Amino acid sequence: MKNIIVAQSGGPTAAINASLSGVLFEGLKNSQKVYGALHGISGVINENFIVFNSNEENISSFLERLKISPACFLGSCRVKLPDFTKDSEIYKKLFEIFERNEIDAFFYIGGNDSMDTISKLAAYGEHISSPIRFVGVPKTIDNDLMCTDHTPGFGSAAKFIAISMLEMAHDTSIYEVPHVTIIEIMGRNAGWLTAASALARNKYNNLPQLIYLPEVPFDKEAFIEDVKCELTKSNNVVIAVSEGIKDKDGNYIQNTTAVEDKFGHAQLSGAGKTLELLVASKLGIKCRSVELNIVQRCAAHTSSKTDLDESENLGRMAVKLAMNGETGIMPVLKRTSNSPYHCEIESGDLKSIANKERLVPREWITDKGNDVTEEMIQYLKPLIIGEINIEYKDGLPVYEDIKHLY
C-alpha cells in the first residue's frame, strides 16, 4: 500500500493503544507512510497528522510501550458524520484529503459510534467507486459490539473490577457491625462489566452477594428484600450495580427528587448513591457507596494480557484485511473453545455492527435478576487471564509520552 491513516475515537480504554500498536506494526511494514490523525476524524478533516517512521531507532520499544499505555495516544473525538445521501460535503472534503495524501486505507479504532463513522465512509467510498479501504478496529470497555465474542478493552476493565472487588471484599470484612457496600460500575445499557464483579468470588469470598444489571428492570422493593435476606446470612453485604439500572418504565435509578443546589443546578445522584440512601433509610444500617468511575477504564497497570494481545492482533489483522482489498469491515473475535480458551479472528460487516448494542442475554442472569449465572462466569473467566510486564520508574509505570496531544 502507498500511505495509510489510523485514528482513534470514543471513550478511552486500557487496550485501544494495543490495537494502534498492531496497526502500526503491520502498517509500517506494508505501506510507505503511516499517518496518525489526532482526535479522530476531526484530525483528518483538519489534516492534524503525525507521521510514524519505521526507520526510527526505537520503533520496537515504542510499539511495546504504546501497547501497554492507557487511553488514546492519538486523542479522541465524538463526531457523527451526516448521512451522505443528504449531505455529502464533508465526504467530498475527506476524500479530497485522502486522495491528495495518497491514502490507500483508513483505520478507525473505536466503539459503536466510531463504527458508524467508518461504515459511512466505506459506503460513500463504494458509492463513488473509490479504491480506498475503510476498516474498523473494535474497542470498548462496555463489551457491547455485535458480531464479536467480546471487545478489546473489556477484559482489562473487567480485570481491574474483579481485582478491586476482591480487595474491597477484604476491606469490608474487618468489622463486626452489619453494613452494606454498594459498588457502582460503568455500563449504561449493557451489564457485562458489572457482571465481571462476580469473578472476585473464590474459595473464601462470596462477595458481591448481589449483582444488578441494566438488562433486567430494577425493582426497589425486591432489592430491599434481597438485601434483608443477605443480612440474615452475613454482616457484610456487598452489592455490584450497573450505573444504568432502570425501573420497569425505563427510568434510571437515580434520585430525581434532589432539588437544585444553591448554584441552581439539579443535583442528581447516581445509582450507587441512590441505593445507599435507600438502604440507610429503609433498613437503618450503615451503608456506603463506591463509584469506580474512570479509574476502571484507564487502570492500565492491571491490564489483562489476553486482552492486550488480542487487541494488538486485531489491529494487525485490520491492516492485512485492507491489504487484501477488503473494506467496510471490522476484524472480530470468534471463540472456538472455552477450555483451553481460544479465539480466531474473522471479519465482520460494519453494517451489522454500527449503532447496534449487544446486551447480556437474559439467560445469563439469574431468574430473580440479582446475580449472574455460571455460564456468564465461564464466559468471562478467560478474558482477564494473564498479567503484563510493566516497567516501573520512581515507583510509577512507564507509559508512552502524550505531549503531542497538548
Add this chain to the structure above:
Amino acid sequence: MKNIIVAQSGGPTAAINASLSGVLFEGLKNSQKVYGALHGISGVINENFIVFNSNEENISSFLERLKISPACFLGSCRVKLPDFTKDSEIYKKLFEIFERNEIDAFFYIGGNDSMDTISKLAAYGEHISSPIRFVGVPKTIDNDLMCTDHTPGFGSAAKFIAISMLEMAHDTSIYEVPHVTIIEIMGRNAGWLTAASALARNKYNNLPQLIYLPEVPFDKEAFIEDVKCELTKSNNVVIAVSEGIKDKDGNYIQNTTAVEDKFGHAQLSGAGKTLELLVASKLGIKCRSVELNIVQRCAAHTSSKTDLDESENLGRMAVKLAMNGETGIMPVLKRTSNSPYHCEIESGDLKSIANKERLVPREWITDKGNDVTEEMIQYLKPLIIGEINIEYKDGLPVYEDIKHLY
C-alpha cells in the same frame, strides 16, 4: 517470652498485614504461643483468639502471603477504653485474661485511636506493677502519627493514588474540549495522601495542576480564579482535593444546602461533587468528579515495596522491644537520608503519639495554597518506590484466606 497476643484496629490499609507478618515472624521464634485476637481489643475481651503455630508446614509461605494481603487479617474494631482512674473494671477483666493466658506481651497494630488503647493498657499495667509489656505498631494511610517520619500503609496508598492520577492524566488528555476533572482523595484533617497526587507529574504530564489540602482554609472564589487561570493554559484541568477541605470558619466544603431526599435523609455531597457543581455553574464547562474512596486504601496489588518492607520490620522490632522489657512504646521510623533513602527504626513514647495528629507543615504547601512544594515531593518520592511480587491465579492476586473472620 511465654505467650503473646497481637491484634489490629482502626481502618484497613494495604500494609497492616505486613506488620502482623513481622510480629508473627519474631513472635513465633521467641515465645511459646502466639494468639491473634479477632476484631481488636474486643477479641481480647471476648477471648476470641486464633492460635498461630510455628510448626505448621507452610508458615513461611503463609507469612509471605499475609505480608502482601490487604485489610486486617485479624479483623478490626473501633473501641475506646475508659480512663482507668475513673473506671477500671474493663482493665481488671483484661488483665485477668492476660494473666490466665500467661501473656507476656500485647501488640496492637493501628493508628491514633489504637495507640490510645495500648497507651492506656500500658499505663494501667504500670499502675498495678504488671510485668506485661504493651507495644503499639503504627499504621494509617493518613500518615498523621506523631514521632515517626511516616506511617505504614501511607506509601502504598500514595502509590495507588499516584498511579491512578497518572492514568487519569492519560484518560483526560484525549478530548479537545475544555474540561475539568476533580479527584477527591481521603484525608479529613491531614493532606498527605492528596499531596501524593503530585507524584504523577513527569516529563510529559503536569497534572494535577491544582492541589488543595485541609491544612489551608479553602476559599471558593480563589479556587474558581485558580481554575480559570489554568483553563487559559490547557483544556484539560485536573484538580486533587482532600475530602476534608474546610473554609476559614472550619466548615467542610460540602453542599449543605442539599435538602432531604424522599426518604427523609439529608443528602450531602462531598468536597469533589460540591466543587464539580461549583465549576459547572460558575464557569459553565464540562466538569467531572471522581472519589477514589476505599479502593485507595485496599489496592494491595500496587503496594509499595518500601512500605511493606518497613511495615514488616516495624512489626519485628515491636517484638524485640518487648523482649527487651520495654512497654508503653511504639517503634517509629526516623529518616536519616533522602538520597539514598534510608530510615532507622527507633522507639517512640506512646504518650506523645496517642490522640495526636501530625499535619502537613504549612511551608510544604505553596503560598497560594493550591499546590505542594518541591520539599514535599522529595519527602514523598522514596515512599512509593518498589513493586511487590504477587502471585496471580485465574487473573487475580492470591491473597490470604479470611474465612475465619466470618
